Amino acid sequence: MSAPACETPRIVFYRVSVEFDTAHGPLRVVEDVSFSVRDREFVAIIGPSGCGKTTMMNIVAGFVQPTGGSVTLDGRPVGGPGPERGVIFQEYGVFPWLTVEQNIAFGLNLAANRLPAAEKAQIVQRYMGLMGLGDFAKAYPKHLSGGMRQRLAIARAYAVKPQFLLMDEPFGALDAQTRSNMQDLLLEVLAAEGKTVMLITHSVEEAIYLSSKIIVVTARPSRIREVIDVPFAYPRDEGLHERAEFGELRSHIRDLVMKEYAAQQRQTARNLE
Amino acid sequence: MRRTALILAPWVLMVMIWYAVALSGLVNASLMPTPHQVAARFWELANGGRLPRDIWMSTQRVFLGVALGIALAVPVGFLLGWYQGLRSFVDPVINFFRALPPIALIPLVVVYFGIGEPAKVIILFYASFFAGVIVMYEGIAQISPIFVRVARTLGASDLEIFRKVIVPLTVPHILTALRVALGVAWATLVASELIAAQQGLGALIQNAGSFFQLDIIYVGIICIGFIALSMDLALRAASRRLVAWQDRIGS
Ligand SMILES: Nc1ncnc2c1ncn2[C@@H]1O[C@H](COP(=O)(O)OP(=O)(O)OP(=O)(O)O)[C@@H](O)[C@H]1O
Numbered sequence: 001m002s003a004p005a006c007e008t009p010r011i012v013f014y015r016v017s018v019e020f021d022t023a024h025g026p027l028r029v030v031e032d033v034s035f036s037v038r039d040r041e042f043v044a045i046i047g048p049s050g051c052g053k054t055t056m057m058n059i060v061a062g063f064v065q066p067t068g069g070s071v072t073l074d075g076r077p078v079g080g081p082g083p084e085r086g087v088i089f090q091e092y093g094v095f096p097w098l099t100v101e102q103n104i105a106f107g108l109n110l111a112a113n114r115l116p117a118a119e120k121a122q123i124v125q126r127y128m129g130l131m132g133l134g135d136f137a138k139a140y141p142k143h144l145s146g147g148m149r150q151r152l153a154i155a156r157a158y159a160v161k162p163q164f165l166l167m168d169e170p171f172g173a174l175d176a177q178t179r180s181n182m183q184d185l186l187l188e189v190l191a192a193e194g195k196t197v198m199l200i201t202h203s204v205e206e207a208i209y210l211s212s213k214i215i216v217v218t219a220r221p222s223r224i225r226e227v228i229d230v231p232f233a234y235p236r237d238e239g240l241h242e243r244a245e246f247g248e249l250r251s252h253i254r255d256l257v258m259k260e261y262a263a264q265q266r267q268t269a270r271n272l273e
Numbered sequence: 274m275r276r277t278a279l280i281l282a283p284w285v286l287m288v289m290i291w292y293a294v295a296l297s298g299l300v301n302a303s304l305m306p307t308p309h310q311v312a313a314r315f316w317e318l319a320n321g322g323r324l325p326r327d328i329w330m331s332t333q334r335v336f337l338g339v340a341l342g343i344a345l346a347v348p349v350g351f352l353l354g355w356y357q358g359l360r361s362f363v364d365p366v367i368n369f370f371r372a373l374p375p376i377a378l379i380p381l382v383v384v385y386f387g388i389g390e391p392a393k394v395i396i397l398f399y400a401s402f403f404a405g406v407i408v409m410y411e412g413i414a415q416i417s418p419i420f421v422r423v424a425r426t427l428g429a430s431d432l433e434i435f436r437k438v439i440v441p442l443t444v445p446h447i448l449t450a451l452r453v454a455l456g457v458a459w460a461t462l463v464a465s466e467l468i469a470a471q472q473g474l475g476a477l478i479q480n481a482g483s484f485f486q487l488d489i490i491y492v493g494i495i496c497i498g499f500i501a502l503s504m505d506l507a508l509r510a511a512s513r514r515l516v517a518w519q520d521r522i523g524s
């Protein structure tokens with residue numbers, strides 16, 4: 001993951017701002033954000049609720065247009081969404097009319113990702129097993145718990161092997177143990193397939209454990225508060241959590257994040273008055 | 274066993290209340306036939322009488338009216354639900370026409386379409402269309418955009434999104450629209466058969482009315498109720514199989 005500095009970045013945010021028109025007038029959500037993501041880099045974004053993180057991800061996914069600045073993907077402005085950018089949505093979006101295995105196979109059955117049937121079946125089996133959904137192959141999502149739906153959404157996104165992964169709090173609904181398993185599984189998938197990742201999370205530990213770069217953003221509108229390079233080499237393992245440097249980094253980031261969360265809370269309280 | 278008893282209980286209770294009222298003397302006996310008198314009349318009309326033909330004619334009209342109404346309500350309701358912009362213009366128009374009771378339109382329908390079969394079917398078509406179109410667009414408008422977004426990020430083309438996402442999400446609403454339209458059509462039937470019908474359950478009831486044959490009126494009403502009920506149950510059973518994935522089968 002330590003790419004040479006001269007390599008051209010794959011995702012570039014350049015002085016990006018986003019403003020939404022709302023019933024109460026314009027709402028500035030992202031302000032003058034610039035950063036870039038190199039090939040196979042893992043960037044985590046952390047910041048208070050409602051500050052504009054999902055909006056930033058939606059720009060890369062191709063669902064939101066910046067109102068100022070530009071976002072480029074391999075040097076070209078982002079067009080619409082596409083299968084090379086896998087998205088795991090905060091609200092999962094599992095298809096309720098399809099069974100677990102049909103959900104995972106959905107992307108593989110599209111013309112854009114044509115595969116031989118045998119290979120398709122194998123991929124579906126593999127991710128069903130890895131996500132612990134094997135016993136629910138024929139079940140509809142209405143019979144799944146929140147955590148299982150989240151894992152199903154993850155499996156569906158991994159199955160089409162996108163070059164980019166855009167993950168919006170992908171492990172938020174999982175218990176601590178499953179969450180930790182999913183984190184390790186993600187690292188394995190990345191080691192095997194080599195992807196460029198943007199992860200939104202509220203967990204400082206998750207951000208440090210997984211990413212190579214952490215971007216702390218401010219209360220709304222999102223500006224960049226600090227960009228932190230995570231000094232640990234891949235592959236990583238659970239032992240990392242015990243290292244002294246991990247603890248130091250964690251308290252540094254936690255301080256930053258706490259201040260911004262407090263600022264966001266004051267802002268929300270003001271708006272309620 | 275218990276279930277059957279529970280299902281039968283309200284019906285038995287209704288028959289008992291009916292007997293109690295009929296036999297209590299509170300109502301003049303000539304105004305209130307007893308259940309067994311009505312049953313006897315039913316038997317007579319069903320075996321060699323006019324009832325089979327009446328049921329056949331009415332069912333045919335309802336089917337035709339509903340089929341035409343839903344065939345138009347599905348695409349129109351879909352477009353209104355999907356393109357929310359359209360809705361704000363068309364909504365008042367639809368509610369205007371829906372508010373008109375079909376019975377009020379009969380004189381006009383007679384003027385324009387005469388008194389034959391088409392006039393009756395048009396009344397039923399009108400009622401089914403407006404009931405169906407509203408169910409459709411309310412349902413379609415509630416479809417969360419997240420599913421289309423997910424499909425796009427997985428690489429689906431517009432055609433694939435339509436076939437693999439929008440169609441499956443639309444099916445439950447079509448089934449609900451069909452159920453609602455069938456209910457409304459049966460409710461409108463008697464009115465549509467006011468138009469010089471010789472045959473049909475509505476005609477049966479009206480003829481009986483002019484000859485003061487109350488037992489026949491009861492036979493007609495009960496037939497309409499039971500046919501509508503069994504169609505609704507059949508559709509519900511079909512929905513349960515077709516859209517087993519749904520949390521609840523549409524109300
Ligand atoms: N399409 C839109 N139109 C208007 N306002 C929007 C739109 N999308 C988002 N917003 C507003 O922008 C702000 C930021 O939303 P966003 O979803 O990006 O936050 P977030 O950082 O992802 O929050 P969370 O951590 O709670 O998921 C919110 O106040 C939200 O209400």
Ligand SMILES: [Mg+2]
Nearest residue numbers: 053054090168
């Ligand atoms: Mg969000």
